[in-house]
Amino acid sequence: MKIGDLARLTGTKVETIRYYEQIGLLLAPARTSSNYRDYGNDHRQRLAFVRRARDLGFSLEQVRELLGLSDKRDQSCDAVDVIARAHRTTVDRKIAELRALRKELDRMIGECGHGVVADCHIIEALADADTSPRRAIDSQ
Amino acid sequence: MKIGDLARLTGTKVETIRYYEQIGLLLAPARTSSNYRDYGNDHRQRLAFVRRARDLGFSLEQVRELLGLSDKRDQSCDAVDVIARAHRTTVDRKIAELRALRKELDRMIGECGHGVVADCHIIEALADADTSPRRAIDSQ
């Protein structure tokens, strides 16, 4: 099948497929006489694997490792577990960060008095970094 | 003060400060006779504002807007509120996405039997994209 067909089947953009090939994530397929890429089922499965791992937030480097591991069918799958757990830790950290952030945003937004910028608590909150002496901003 | 001092005071890398100047987020400071950047308090406050907004996850484009708004001290601060709320919505969406992701990762990791890759449920889960019709898997 042609690259456009593979793109449709896997929900990937054509450019992305070529990019994956360029960085060595996907093997270069055979070419037709007119130099078109000619893909088979194995390519489709491999790309589907990549897409699914990417959707789950694995980095391209992690996907590369997972692909490599998935080919070594008789080795222990502990390495796979390690990658997945590492990724879960990263996701956990991100969630915690975003929640803290959301809390601060909530506080800021809640304090907005809808007045003029000079009295805006959101702007104040942003200006009040611990490195800047408080209220020094009026004097400019 | 020199760029290194400003960097230390605001917890910013020197390169980042130069980058902010380059993209027009910070005004170019005066130069000393030896062409060193010479910063004052106003620069420090402005950079502190930027850093704080960035720490809260605002994009550089949003920071640029917030900076512009913070200078218009007699205008309504509703525009500030709009930016903050839009950002909160984005953060909320990201949290939801990451939580869904975490759930799936949890499921995958929980199923890891620590056997060989051929029987690895994590690899299976990644391979089982709905777009690829797979032959029946032995231990479903």
Added chain:
DNA sequence: TATGCACCCTCTAGCTACTATAGGGTCAAG
């Protein structure tokens, strides 16, 4: 005075993971 070191300068390229051009070639239908 010479030397060393930390710091400053510009310019350029690199990172992730794509996305989007420009400037062509191929192929089937009308």
Added chain:
DNA sequence: CTTGACCCTATAGTAGCTAGAGGGTGCATA
């Protein structure tokens, strides 16, 4: 025989920095 959808390569762009090359400056010390 032309139109339009597709394909090709190569290059540059996106965010938000970060790192390096290759050079200049300023101050303390031997």
